[in-house]
Amino acid sequence: MSKVIGIIAGSLRKESFSKKIAKALLSMVPQGFVFEIISIGELPIYNQDFDDHNNVPESYVKFRDEIKNIDGIIFVTPEHNRSIPAALKNALDVASRPAGKNSWDGKTGAVFSNSPGNLSAFGANHHIRQCFVFLNILTMQQPEVYLPHIDKVWDENGNLKDEDTKAFLQKAVEAYIEWFKKIKGE
Numbered sequence: 001m002s003k004v005i006g007i008i009a010g011s012l013r014k015e016s017f018s019k020k021i022a023k024a025l026l027s028m029v030p031q032g033f034v035f036e037i038i039s040i041g042e043l044p045i046y047n048q049d050f051d052d053h054n055n056v057p058e059s060y061v062k063f064r065d066e067i068k069n070i071d072g073i074i075f076v077t078p079e080h081n082r083s084i085p086a087a088l089k090n091a092l093d094v095a096s097r098p099a100g101k102n103s104w105d106g107k108t109g110a111v112f113s114n115s116p117g118n119l120s121a122f123g124a125n126h127h128i129r130q131c132f133v134f135l136n137i138l139t140m141q142q143p144e145v146y147l148p149h150i151d152k153v154w155d156e157n158g159n160l161k162d163e164d165t166k167a168f169l170q171k172a173v174e175a176y177i178e179w180f181k182k183i184k185g186e
């Protein structure tokens with residue numbers, strides 16, 4: 001059976017570059033795998049009262065199930081104030097709870113960070129890895145995937161036109177799949 005790799009874009013913006021990267025990754029799926037974009041835009045800000053008082057939003061139930069059912073996860077994150085956007089941190093929090101039921105546990109992850117600037121969201125890329133330690137998301141270390149000047153790589157229809165970026169992403173996906181197979185003993 002195909003292995004399912006979730007892709008989460010850490011931005012809610014309609015014209016988000018991160019969402020466009022996530023979409024571009026769909027065409028790079030290797031044989032034996034399914035790539036699936038998982039949305040984080042419908043999740044209310046995490047409030048423990050939801051879990052403690054049996055009042056869990058339907059969007060949480062759906063999201064937690066989606067995370068439980070994937071084999072691996074690629075995070076495509078922009079940077080907000082040298083960290084990850086609040087919406088992405090919220091998604092990490094939502095699926096980490098209720099206590100003792102961490103849906104992220106043992107997933108094999110990768111981080112692809114991007115920015116219109118030249119620092120490529122380095123801060124966000126490394127901040128999210130701190131969360132992964134506690135969430136027990138096993139993370140590909142190499143290659144590190146930093147995408148600078150991400151506003152410059154699209155055509156007028158929002159498709160990836162820059163060949164260097166395309167090739168770099170393709171290599172990153174291949175490395176992730178190789179690493180995934182190694183970790184899973186396949």
Ligand SMILES: Cc1cc2nc3c(=O)[nH]c(=O)nc-3n(C[C@H](O)[C@H](O)[C@H](O)COP(=O)(O)O)c2cc1C
Pocket residue numbers: 010011012013015016017018019078079080081082083114115116117119120121
């Ligand atoms: C609140 C906020 C904070 C930001 N902070 C950073 C930052 O620390 N580093 C950076 O490179 N870009 C920063 N930016 C610019 C984002 O990189 C840019 O808006 C980018 O397009 C957001 O990603 P998206 O296209 O996926 O929505 C910030 C943008 C916002 C709205």
